[in-house]
Amino acid sequence: xxxxxxxxxxxxxxxxxxxxxxxxxxxxxxxxxxxxxxxxxxxxxxxxxxxxxxxxxxxxxxxxxxxxxxxxxxxxxxxxxxxxxxxxxxxxxxxxxxxxxxxxxxxxxxxxx
Amino acid sequence: xxxxxxxxxxxxxxxxxxxxxxxxxxxxxxxxxxxxxxxxxxxxxxxxxxxxxxxxxxxxxxxxxxxxxxxxxxxxxxxxxxxxxxxxxxxxxxxxxxxxxxxxxxxxxxxxxx
Numbered sequence: 001x002x003x004x005x006x007x008x009x010x011x012x013x014x015x016x017x018x019x020x021x022x023x024x025x026x027x028x029x030x031x032x033x034x035x036x037x038x039x040x041x042x043x044x045x046x047x048x049x050x051x052x053x054x055x056x057x058x059x060x061x062x063x064x065x066x067x068x069x070x071x072x073x074x075x076x077x078x079x080x081x082x083x084x085x086x087x088x089x090x091x092x093x094x095x096x097x098x099x100x101x102x103x104x105x106x107x108x109x110x111x112x113x
Numbered sequence: 114x115x116x117x118x119x120x121x122x123x124x125x126x127x128x129x130x131x132x133x134x135x136x137x138x139x140x141x142x143x144x145x146x147x148x149x150x151x152x153x154x155x156x157x158x159x160x161x162x163x164x165x166x167x168x169x170x171x172x173x174x175x176x177x178x179x180x181x182x183x184x185x186x187x188x189x190x191x192x193x194x195x196x197x198x199x200x201x202x203x204x205x206x207x208x209x210x211x212x213x214x215x216x217x218x219x220x221x222x223x224x225x226x227x
Contacts, residue, residue: 029132035215042117042201042203042220043157043217048184058214100145101147101162102147102159102215103159104156105156108154
């Protein structure tokens with residue numbers, strides 16, 4: 001499978017716990033994006049990487065959120081001290097260039113109880 | 114603040130008819146426009162992209178862009194029950210400040226009635 005891969009697909013965690021999600025983009029894509037989607041809403045941009053450099057962060061990304069792409073390949077998104085409001089689908093997308101089509105992974109559905 | 118507006122629906126269309134989905138956007142410097150289909154509980158799937166004014170056809174799908182009116186639409190011909198999904202309009206701007214990512218509308222829920 002050469003598409004964008006995300007792991008895990010589902011995560012249930014207790015409030016206050018830390019969680020980490022992984023995204024493996026399409027191999028030749030140097031841009032990687034993280035989005036969050038809640039019920040009834042479109043995806044909201046969180047952050048993106050060009051290769052290993054994190055070039056943009058949304059105001060939605062509080063200091064409890066951190067993302068890395070250490071070698072310019074896979075990326076991780078960590079949420080510390082999770083809150084019930086963090087419950088959402090976390091989507092990763094990749095694209096070879098800034099202005100071209102972005103392809104999404106299957107998403108990680110987070111439920112904070 | 115970049116905004117993308119879509120009618121949330123539901124939009125109900127008989128099988129075999131043409132479904133017309135509309136989207137308006139606020140940022141005049143937007144350059145790239147995309148339609149994604151999203152089934153319930155699944156991730157968005159890219160179905161069309163359009164970059165210049167006019168129509169772009171791909172199979173049963175036609176995307177239409179009018180930058181002067183800041184309007185983009187998606188037509189689905191010969192609608193099938195499998196087309197029932199939420200359709201997300203996404204817009205990308207070039208350069209400037211702010212997020213480099215896509216700005217999405219809330220989506221239009223389309224129901225194709227057999």
